[in-house]
Amino acid sequence: MDAANHSAYKRIVVVGGGAAGWMAATALATAQPASTVELVESEEIGIIGVGEATFPSIRAFHKILGIDEAEFLRATNGTYKLGIEFCNWRTQGERYFHTFGDFGALTGPQALWGQHRRLGDDALGALGEQCLPSVMASQGRFQVPPEREQFFNYAYHFDAVLYAGFLRALALKRGVRRTEGRIVDVARRADGGVNQLRLADGRTVAGDLFIDCSGFASLLLGRTLDEPFVDFSHWLPADRAWACPSGRNGPDLAPYTRATALEAGWAWRIPLSNRTGHGHVFASRYIDEERARTQLLEQMDGPPLAEPRLLRFTTGHRARFWVHNVVALGLSSGFLEPLESTSIFLVQSGLGRMIELLLQGAAPGRQAVADYNAGMVRQFERVRDFIMLHYCLTARRDSKLWRAMMAMELPDTLAFKIHAWRQTGALHQYSDEGFDATSWLAIHAGMGHWPERADPALREMAPEAARQALLQRRASIAAVVAAMPSHDAYLRSVLAR
Ligand SMILES: Cc1cc2nc3c(=O)[nH]c(=O)nc-3n(C[C@H](O)[C@H](O)[C@H](O)COP(=O)(O)OP(=O)(O)OC[C@H]3O[C@@H](n4cnc5c(N)ncnc54)[C@H](O)[C@@H]3O)c2cc1C
Known part of the structure; x- marks a missing residue:
């Protein structure tokens, strides 16, 4: 690790304002009042806006941040989640929770x-x-x-866009500075770390520690530091998803996610208080996009509220998650298909480990960073x-x-x-x-x-x-x-x- 002491991390810059970015910014602002936290996000690029089902650990995260459950549910059209109902996974017609x-x-x-x-x-x-x-x-x-x-134990379903906005409001109240703009260039230090970001309008943002939450773009860890990607698609071949909301269908609000196995993947059904989230995760080597889209529409319990949106991904993770003064969280660090709603949990896990190291006073040494990386790799492999x-x-x-x-x-x-x-x-x-x-x-x-x-x-x-x-x-x-x-x-x- 480069930084020799804690003062090296006085300026923390979070790149990206999706769920990962705002989770990181809010948690850092809550835990590290001695550092300034600045978040850079681009409205033009936007956020992925899917990721509506969670894992129970999110409640511990909210507790640490002092989030009131009712306020959070109101702000995000949230519902309670007891788990997942799996339909047709062993044979057609069978189901289990x-x-x-x-x-x-x-x-x-x-x-x-x-x-x-x-x-x-x-x-x-x-x-x-x-x-x-x-x-x-x-x-x-x-x-x-x-x-x-x-x-x-229980977790939640929520609207991913509203959740990012909810955390943003909290982070800004806790002193996080928000900079809007598209990053077009990344300046490096002599030792290979990141020095500053240049925005499209010419402004620059300098920092000591950069948290890369730039989504699938993986702007710092992937594109700038060129950290290799460990591909899991030979084990988890799904590489696309169609996502589409429908209206809420009747008063029965299921307190669980449903995952229905289909010909070349599976369909999710996530009940929110005002609508239902639907999606079809599939392997494009086994089905073409159009047929997968039709299968999604057949699964939905109500008329679509929007055109289905196609998302492309590769399952796997970056070989290391923390390199020089860059730590990647969220989609920029890796992705496993959302069958067990684990992405936000993995953000939380990385964030918890990172903050624990930052709170030790001095900047983490080489071994601590190696341990962080090994722990995150194991965590991804266990979930895989x-x-x-x-x-x-x-x-x-x-x-x-x-x-x-x-x-x-x-x-x-x-x-x-x-x-x-x-x-x-x-x-x-x-x-x-x-x-x-x-x-x-x-x-x-x-x-x-x-x-x-x-x-x-x-x-x-x-x-x-x-x-x-x-x-x-x-x-x-x-x-x-x-x-x-x-x-x-x-x-x-x-x-x-
Ligand atoms: C099909 C699918 C279903 C999913 N379902 C679930 C689920 O049920 N549960 C779950 O936990 N997770 C799920 N996920 C994962 C979840 O969506 C993400 O983990 C979560 O939303 C966090 O995303 P993110 O913040 O890493 O990226 P994003 O939301 O994509 O945010 C990236 C940010 O980086 C910014 N950015 C990028 N490039 C630049 C640039 N050049 N300049 C400035 N800013 C830039 C963007 O503007 C944006 O603010 C799912 C993912 C997919 C693909």
């Missing part, structure tokens, strides 16, 4: 998923009935869990593996995509996890996981992928005791959910606060 809740113990005699399977009794209901938010989702109900009894799990367990053979996905050679890290689960029922976790063991269980279970042998420890519980434990948990979850309001009613009560 991946929600942010637990199924009780995961190992030993108390592992309810193991007991449920061991007993194999239809009278016990589906395994999903042992998970509170899955039952809430299936009934369209929602209520924030009481502070002291964190039964489950989790996304791949949804595809590779498929029993579909009806199109080229699905045949390719089930026959694909997996990364070692994923192959080992699948092997461990199949052989022993172990939900192996590496460092820097984005998804915990319960999430992995939800996908294995949803895809009907079970260990070859039952854990002998399950026999330590008598079958009748196991049966009672399952029935009791199922009944208490059913009773809690029956007393909850609908998502729509609950949201209206929050928005009226």
